[in-house]
Amino acid sequence: MRWQAINARARTITIPLAKNGHPRTVLLSPRAIQIFDDLPRHGELVFPIKPTAVRLAWEHLVQRAGLADLRFHDLRHEAVSRFFEAGLNCPGGSTCPGGFRRHPRCDAGEGARWHRPSCHGP
Incomplete structure (x- = not known):
C-alpha cells in the first residue's frame, strides 16, 4: 500500500487492482484516517514489510x-457484522432491517459516509 493511494480529505483509499481486475475506491472511517x-x-x-512476514505472523x-x-x-466479514450490530451501515450496504447482505460492498462513492440507518423498514 502506497501513501499516494490514501486521500485523507475524501476519507478514501484507492486499491489500484482489486480482485475483479479493476481499481476500487473504498471509504475509510475517521479512526482509520x-x-x-x-x-x-x-x-x-x-x-514497509514483506508479504511473507505478514503471512508468517x-x-x-x-x-x-x-x-x-x-x-x-x-x-473482513467479522468487521462488517460488528458494524451492522452496532447499528451502522456502510455505503453500498443495505440500510433497512431485514435487508442485511452477508457480504455488503463498502465502496466509496460521492458523499459516501458510514452512517446510522434512518430506514424503519419491516
Whole structure:
C-alpha cells in the first residue's frame, strides 16, 4: 500500500487492482484516517514489510490462538457484522432491517459516509 493511494480529505483509499481486475475506491472511517495520520512516513510504502512476514505472523497467531481454520479474509466479514450490530451501515450496504447482505460492498462513492440507518423498514 502506497501513501499516494490514501486521500485523507475524501476519507478514501484507492486499491489500484482489486480482485475483479479493476481499481476500487473504498471509504475509510475517521479512526482509520487518524491511524494513517499518526504513522511515520519513511518512503512511499505505508507498511514497509514483506508479504511473507505478514503471512508468517498470521500463521503464528492463528496457531497460538488455536484457530487453525481462521482465514485472514474472515476478519473482513467479522468487521462488517460488528458494524451492522452496532447499528451502522456502510455505503453500498443495505440500510433497512431485514435487508442485511452477508457480504455488503463498502465502496466509496460521492458523499459516501458510514452512517446510522434512518430506514424503519419491516
